[in-house]
Amino acid sequence: MTMDSEVTNKLGPDILSYSVEKVMVRNIPQVTPYWQMRHIKELMRIRRLDGVPVTDDEGHLLGIISISDLIICIENKDLEAPVSKYMTTPVKCLILSKTLIEALREMNRFKYGRLPVVDEEFKVIGVVYWWSLFAFLQEALDTSMVVKKTIPSEGVISYTYQVLGRDFVHAGNASLQMRKSLQQLSIDPKDLRRTGIIAYEAEMNIIIHADKGFLQVKINSEKIEVTAEDKGPGISDVSLAMQEGFTTAPDYIREMGFGAGMGLPNIKRNSDIFQIDSRVGVGTKVYSVVNLIRRLK
Numbered sequence: 342m343t344m345d346s347e348v349t350n351k352l353g354p355d356i357l358s359y360s361v362e363k364v365m366v367r368n369i370p371q372v373t374p375y376w377q378m379r380h381i382k383e384l385m386r387i388r389r390l391d392g393v394p395v396t397d398d399e400g401h402l403l404g405i406i407s408i409s410d411l412i413i414c415i416e417n418k419d420l421e422a423p424v425s426k427y428m429t430t431p432v433k434c435l436i437l438s439k440t441l442i443e444a445l446r447e448m449n450r451f452k453y454g455r456l457p458v459v460d461e462e463f464k465v466i467g468v469v470y471w472w473s474l475f476a477f478l479q480e481a482l483d484t485s486m487v488v489k490k491t492i493p494s495e496g497v498i499s500y501t502y503q504v505l506g507r508d509f510v511h512a513g514n515a516s517l518q519m520r521k522s523l524q525q526l527s528i529d530p531k532d533l534r535r536t537g538i539i540a541y542e543a544e545m546n547i548i549i550h551a552d553k554g555f556l557q558v559k560i561n562s563e564k565i566e567v568t569a570e571d572k573g574p575g576i577s578d579v580s581l582a583m584q585e586g587f588t589t590a591p592d593y594i595r596e597m598g599f600g601a602g603m604g605l606p607n608i609k610r611n612s613d614i615f616q617i618d619s620r621v622g623v624g625t626k627v628y629s630v631v632n633l634i635r636r637l638k
């Protein structure tokens with residue numbers, strides 16, 4: 342089994358070394374020190390911002406007004422006061438060339454919920470909010486299942502997705518991503534449905550019964566091949582495992598709605614060619630072919 346050499350996780354150092362530009366919120370209104378705090382309160386409420394940078398008339402960063410500054414102002418019943426009275430200064434900021442990991446470190450170290458981003462002239466071009474960073478990382482996590490897209494030979498496209506044992510949070514994501522990739526091709530819905538079932542059941546078997554593995558789909562003009570390969574305990578009696586209703590899933594898995602012992606029979610039923618190869622203590626490989634009703638051009 343060769344999976345280690347094939348699998349790399351997209352949510353690795355690569356993503357964290359992106360520029361903060363990826364996550365920064367632009368179009369933040371330019372707030373100057375002469376604004377009244379009353380207007381800041383409205384701005385924060387309408388735009389649902391918990392902090393805004395304060396600049397001079399040319400856009401150079403001077404300070405920041407955060408929700409805690411606003412609270413103090415409200416407690417003082419001082420909403421007519423200028424921003425300059427309540428803004429925090431000097432302010433920590435990021436220059437555009439900083440990376441996401443640096444932004445994360447800064448925010449964590451100082452417990453800041455937001456950091457203005459400035460250019461070389463110290464002009465504000467956006468703000469990184471914890472939620473904008475979080476949303477980006479969440480999105481990256483969800484798509485980190487797409488491990489590799491390759492074109493191994495002419496007319497063949499191949500996608501590989503990583504699957505981790507016991508990862509119920511992302512359960513179903515790999516087969517969902519696979520389905521989305523296939524939907525972009527003009528595959529007959531019946532074939533798409535069969536492939537979806539095969540991929541989902543194979544993915545769930547890795548999640549429930551194995552440690553880690555991958556799901557791969559290869560498409561050419563005539564057929565779709567799905568391979569699910571894992572490192573795990575393997576199956577000691579494959580013909581028993583193939584019987585409808587046979588399961589070794591523990592109670593807590595059954596309570597989650599899995600473990601009917603129908604996965605492997607279902608994969609076989611939906612495949613034109615089905616092969617299973619398993620070695621105890623090593624892992625399992627399930628290979629399926631779906632012949633396309635309609636040839637792809």
Ligand SMILES: Nc1ncnc2c1ncn2[C@@H]1O[C@H](COP(=O)(O)OP(=O)(O)OP(=O)(O)O)[C@@H](O)[C@H]1O
Nearest residue numbers: 546550582588589590599600601602603604605625
């Ligand atoms: N990748 C795997 N690694 C180790 N054992 C497996 C693997 N896939 C299946 N098995 C074994 O084969 C049995 C039958 O698998 P099958 O997919 O048919 O049913 P299930 O996973 O138990 O339940 P269901 O798929 O209906 O949720 C499993 O209970 C497990 O013992």
Ligand SMILES: [Mg+2]
Nearest residue numbers: 545546604605
């Ligand atoms: Mg199963």
